[in-house]
Amino acid sequence: MSLDRRLHLNLDQTKRDSITAIACRGMTAMDSIRAPLSGPTDSIYKLIRPAVDSLFQTIRPAVEARREQTRSEIGALLTPPQRQKYDSMNHADDEQRKKAREQGGPSPNGGGGGPCTNNSGGPGPRGGFDRGSR
Numbered sequence: 001m002s003l004d005r006r007l008h009l010n011l012d013q014t015k016r017d018s019i020t021a022i023a024c025r026g027m028t029a030m031d032s033i034r035a036p037l038s039g040p041t042d043s044i045y046k047l048i049r050p051a052v053d054s055l056f057q058t059i060r061p062a063v064e065a066r067r068e069q070t071r072s073e074i075g076a077l078l079t080p081p082q083r084q085k086y087d088s089m090n091h092a093d094d095e096q097r098k099k100a101r102e103q104g105g106p107s108p109n110g111g112g113g114g115p116c117t118n119n120s121g122g123p124g125p126r127g128g129f130d131r132g133s134r
Contacts, residue, residue: 002016003019003023003074003086004016004019006089007082007085007086007089008085009078009082009085009086011082015077015078018077019074019077022070022073022074022077023070023074025070026066026067026069026070026073029066029070030063030066030067033059033062033063033066034059034063071086071090074086075087
């Protein structure tokens with residue numbers, strides 16, 4: 001979902017386009033970081049989940065650094081009130097991600113579509129994980 005629509009930021013088209021470009025660069029970078037872990041189907045994934053979780057721990061610092069870089073780049077384009085809404089959304093997303101990790105569930109950020117793909121789900125033309133909808 002568009003950040004502007006999700007948070008009601010009333011961004012002009014130039015800022016929306018800039019944020020979309022930053023988000024797409026960030027997702028592409030994340031996909032590159034996650035590439036060694038991609039590929040298993042859901043049924044196989046359940047069997048290999050512990051091994052994948054262990055592998056993910058090795059790339060978690062890079063994933064978190066890239067996430068922070070994308071957030072900083074987007075935040076720099078926002079006004080203080082817009083940034084407050086954006087930071088609040090990110091905090092909620094982080095809490096949801098942490099809860100899912102603790103419960104051993106799927107990532108809340110999984111799923112496809114969005115501004116960087118031309119489909120509604122599944123691996124997009126940029127490759128990587130299925131990001132689904134929120």
